[in-house]
Amino acid sequence: MLVTQFIIRRLVFSIFLLFGVSVIVFALVNAVGNPIEILLAERPGISQQAIDQMTAYYGLDQPATTRYLMWAGNLLQGDFGTSIIYNQPVWQMMTSWGLETLKIQVPGILIALALATAMAVTAAMRQYSRVDFGVMASAMLGQSLPGFFVGILLILIFSYWLGIFPSYGAYSMRSPLWGSHLLDALWHMVLPVAMLTFFNTAALTLLMRSNLVDILRHDFVTAARASGLPERRIIYGHALRNALIPVLTYLSLLFGLMLGTAPVTETVFTWPGVGYLYINAIQQLDYPVILGVTMAIAVMLVVVTLLTDIAYVLIDPRIRLD
Amino acid sequence: MTGPLPFPARDLLEVRGLQKLYPVSRRGMFRRHRIGEIRAVDDISFSVARGQTLGLVGESGCGKSTTARAILHLIDASGGEVRLGGQDLLQTLRGPDRKAELAMRRRVQYVFQDPYLSLNPRWTIAQTLSEPLRVHDLLPRPAWRDRVIELLDLVGLEPHHADRYPHEFSGGQRQRVGIARALAVDPELLILDEPVSSLDVSVRAQILNLLARLQAELGLTYLFISHDLSSVRFLSTRVAVMYLGKIVEIADVDRLFEAPRHPYSRALLSAIPVPDPDRPSARNTLLGEIPSAMNMPAACRFHTRCPRASAVCKAHEPPMEPGPQGSALACHHPLEPPAP
Structure with missing residues (x-):
């Protein structure tokens, strides 16, 4: 096909x-x-x-x-209607607030992916060692803690006690930090991104480590060792790509459900994103916004699932489209 | 070779006192306690002459594959020495000199039992066969393709197979690819770890014929591990019989199959089915279970199941004693040697 x-x-x-x-x-x-x-x-x-x-x-x-x-x-015809609370076109609201959501969600997923890869590889290369045990235990802990709890904890430590990072909002109300809008925006992003990263890393690490461990047991890995390939190249050349399929599924869910999980993060940090907009719209029964955001979530899931299925075929030649 | 060798010809592969122990520990309240060890391979010695095949036979779990993997340092041997053409193989593979390690790895290659697990499912056959060339930096990249096709031809596959993926092949074809991968670096010694055990009987014969042809054409030396005695008889020059981590008897293949001297060898050989209903089978069934590797019988390990066991077998371990024509035997009460 x-x-x-x-x-x-x-x-x-x-x-x-x-x-x-x-x-x-x-x-x-x-x-x-x-x-x-x-x-x-x-x-x-x-x-x-x-x-x-x-x-x-x-x-x-x-x-x-x-x-x-x-x-x-x-x-x-591309007309999402007009918000009855804000009296603005829903499409315009979703794009401007959506940008704020992407600003924390995309780094939250990408940083998590990099961290999880490094941790999973380290753990899988030394299976059942202290390092492996430590990685597993912290990932397990990370997955068991609810996201909002971690968010509140971050606010308590870094905003309330230490006062390093702001606890809410995407920009400073008055003058931007250090006179730079970019630095100001980055400074506000730190805690929400940290919360998302923490949450995503835990699940991705567990998933990747167990897949890697499973694949490292295969004979083709031993064959690579027997031919003298260094361990690092075995992991990145042979094992990681084989371990990637379930991870890809999970990643696609993270991206697809981005708008669905955004309300929690954005409520904790009062972040002006689509999730915050969505929650407010539901509370105030701003039905054009509710309908618009829900349809956007559905469209995103459909698109991401389609892209994932295409990516499967590229990664794994055994998967046929029919 | 011109003229006589300046030194006595040595065997290509020499294994002396090879050992692999696995510690067994139990988790205590605060720390793990070592409560014993499993002697997977216990002080075994053998050698394989250049161009010959040594068959290593024994029941499942007797340490055949562990021996093979320890020789290639895929698992770290606990003790003993392995020499290849007089050079210390284990020391080179362990050592920090990466160039020497790769040079050594080129000389010994491994063929795996399960061709379904031993090929990377995401790689085409050409990628799999090129990898050794890349690792060992043997050929310039543009020449890889020709070499891949040459290798495929060598093992009886077609050039158009190069761009296919493993899942498109049958078990026998995959095993051919596995053999081609081992041959990519022009090795001297192939360690064949049950290469035909997971194939059905008709395909098994084809692969055995292929291995025999390759040996004759390329002058390869084989260490052939199998529990299938008919394959061993077909391919081997000499045979070593293993029982619970020890070699109990080594002899030329015909001598061993016709007149085994160790009671365990005889019991093992009598398990080969004879396709003749009129010939009464002289089955020599062993009683009892294989002892647990954790709780190994003292002295001779076979005494719990041996029909000839006596008091001395329970008290003293029989030493490995050399016999005629490079044979060796470890038994207090061997069966009669064949009449000369």
Whole structure:
């Protein structure tokens, strides 16, 4: 089967998938109730006439199916609607807040990957040694601690006690640190990235080490040793690539679910990213934003899964596309 | 070679007193206690003459593969000496001199039992066969391709196989690739660790024929490890019989198969099925289980199962004594030698 044929088939499948997601999400948000009524219920001074007017303005007086078709039709034309809280286009909000999310998530994954590779290789080369035991134990600990707990701990130590790093936000409110916007932004990134790195490293290390240990037992590794290949080259040339497939699966999940896991980190650090936006939108029933972000998560998962499947084929010649 | 050798011809591979012990420890409250050791290979000696094949036979777990891996320093031997053409092989492989180590590795190569595990599944055959050339820096990169095709031809594969992956081959073809990889560096000695044990019988014969042909064409020396006695008889010049980490008998292949002198050799050989319903099988079944390697019988290790065992076998370990035509035997009560 040709790669292009495979991609086309997957894309067609993805359209049905995304359609299903959109229906379910829309139905769920709709089931919560009329956001205008809920929002204005706490403000007794507003007349029923004003409420009716706003309801009509947002088209909320229409039946759900009509509203779904309108929303979906706009979505297909690239129009995500307008936030009812911020009164800004949802697409514009998602891109600007999304950039902030990527700013901490991507380094959090990439640094973790590098750290995990180094730790897993060190541990696997000395299986059952003290080093191996230490790496395993700390990775196990890292995976058992909830992410938000680590985040709060980082804030307590580095912000509250030591006062080195800021505990919230992506930029300084007043003048930037050391007069440089870049340094200021990096300085704010340290703690959230550290939390994400910590969490991602633990799982990746455990996964990679166990795969490496398994592969180092194979005869083709012994064959490489018998031909005189240095241990380092055996690890990087033979073993690591074979150990990469399950890691790739996990990495793709990390990237695909980036927006889904962002709310925790971004709430802990009050980080102005999509996750923070999402949580606020849910609390305030800002339904265009909820729908938009949820669809973005679904699209990201679909795209990342597709890319992962293509990457499998490149890494492992035994995997066939059909 | 012109003229006589200035020194007596030595055997290509000489193994003296090779030992591999595994400590057995139990985790105590605070520290691990060493409670004993497993003598996987216990003080064995043998030699293989250039151009010949020594078959190393024995039951599963008797230390055959450990011997093979210890010779190549894939596991670190606990004691003993291995010489290749008079040079100290283990010392070179252990030593800090990387050039000497690689030069030594080129002379001895290894063929693995399971051709499904011994080839990197992510590499094409050409990549696998080029790797030794790269490691040992034998040929300029543009010449690798020709060498790969030459090697494939040598083991009876086609040039178009070069760009395939291991999963596209049958077990027999993979084993051919494994042999080609070993031959890539023009070795003198091949250690064949059960190379046909995981293949079915028809393919087994093809691989054995291939090995015999390669030996004749390239003047190779083999250390052939197997528990399949028919293959051993086909390929070997001499045979060493191992039992629980010790060699109990070494002899020329025909002498050993026709008139084994150690009771264990006889029991092992009588297990070969004879394809003749009229001939009553002289099965010489051993009683009892193989003793645990942790709890080795004292003195002669075979006395717990030996039909000829006596008091002396429980008290003294029989020494390895040399016999006629380079044979050797370790037994207090050997079977009668064949009539001259």
